[in-house]
Amino acid sequence: MANTVIGSSIVVDGEITGEEPLTILGTVKGKISVAQSLAVEAGATVEADVEAQTVTVSGRLTGNVVARERLELKPESKMVGDAKSPRIVIADGAGFKGNVDMDV
Amino acid sequence: MADKETVIGPETQISGEVRGEEDLIVRGRIDGKVHLTQTLTVEKGATLQADVDVRHLVVSGTLVGTIVASESAKLTSTARVVGDLASPRVIMDAGAAYRGRVDMGDIAAARAAVGSRAVQRPAASEKPAIRPxxxxxxxxxxxxxxxxxxxxxxxxxxxxxxxxxxxxxxxxxxxxxxxxxxxxxxxxxxxxxxxxxxxx
The missing domain is CATH 1.10.287 (Helix Hairpins)
Structure with a gap:
């Protein structure tokens, strides 16, 4: 268990940076910059600009996202903001509003 | 994903404010403020440069800041702590390093002063904390x-x-x-x- 987990009742207001996988079940406002994967789980709220290797959204994300490898919006997820990633997966049922940039 | 505990991993830093109603384990670093209604655990190797307001506090790592623990504060043998500490129960293990003032009495006054860090006289703690x-x-x-x-x-x-x-x-x-x-x-x-x- 070397990962970082932000639990469902936790609110972080500020900046999170890290070199390990980050899982968010609670609320994060500000900025997120991680070298590995970021998971925004169902029920989580993220209002932040995000930079990560892979981003998986099952909850609610507001902000611009840069995923160096892959961005995935799961069913039931909601995302508002610009998405920049070479691979973007939007599942059936996901909500998304913003620009998509796949570097084409 | 079942109920997961909140962990700030060893390679993760947070600068800003962390609030919550569950246990928080820090193995990495937090700069800013931590406000919990449950237990904060600062593990060995972790660094907190933050004003802390929690119910229970267990420190095995490094903690710098004004501390209020409404029920108990424990400094284990590897703890390195600098800052005023207010809690009705304070446990310090042999080997713990601590510099600051301990107050086992008026937690409410200490809590009011967490934001301001200026507690010079009783009149100061009666005023709203941040402005004076x-x-x-x-x-x-x-x-x-x-x-x-x-x-x-x-x-x-x-x-x-x-x-x-x-x-x-x-x-x-x-x-x-x-x-x-x-x-x-x-x-x-x-x-x-x-x-x-x-x-x-």
Missing amino acids: APPRMATPARAVIAGKTAAPAAVAAAAARPMAAVSGTPAFASPPAFPRVAGAMGAMTPAWAKKKIRRR
């Missing part, structure tokens, strides 16, 4: 300068007054304000000077 502190810190230095310059300023103002009367209203309006400000500062000086001496 900055002027308090700033006044002594300014008061000393004002006290030194008060007399020359008054002389200069007195000298300027006849000229101002001649030259007209705008110039006349500004000089009287100068000695008044200097006078107010000067009047505060003895109290602060006394305080400073008493504190030392």
